[in-house]
Amino acid sequence: xxxETQSSAGDDIAVDSVMASSDIQSELSRNPRILSLPVKxxxxxxxxxxxxKEMIALSSDSTVTLESKIxxxxxxxxxxxxxxxxxxxxxxxxxxxxxxxxxxNEHRD
Numbered sequence: 579x580x581x582e583t584q585s586s587a588g589d590d591i592a593v594d595s596v597m598a599s600s601d602i603q604s605e606l607s608r609n610p611r612i613l614s615l616p617v618k619x620x621x622x623x624x625x626x627x628x629x630x631k632e633m634i635a636l637s638s639d640s641t642v643t644l645e646s647k648i649x650x651x652x653x654x655x656x657x658x659x660x661x662x663x664x665x666x667x668x669x670x671x672x673x674x675x676x677x678x679x680x681x682x683n684e685h686r687d
Contacts, residue, residue, distance in 0.1 A: 620655040621677050623666065652677050659683075 606612055624644030636642070651663035654677060662682045669676030 617656055619661075621664075622653045622655065624650070651680060654679070 624646035626642050626644050628642070652666055653660055654662040654664060660683050662679045664677040664679040664681075667676050667678045668674070
């Protein structure tokens, strides 16, 4: 899967998400601006399957039970690619949460 990203200078930079490590190092040496590109990560703590009827019945006081357990690791994605797993932690004194990485996906190259 190829992903096109535009740098702030307006130049198009193509990044192949399945590059080998040596290819990545070579690309970084040719285009060091790649390191400045923003990457959005998604942290997933679980999922649920609901019927349309159940979704319509949801209200602000509803609880949706997830298929994961409280001790299960959160999954960290870039796009649709799982890159790591971790545990949720309190990130600072402002009640923000973070994720402490506990393992990397072995197929993330």
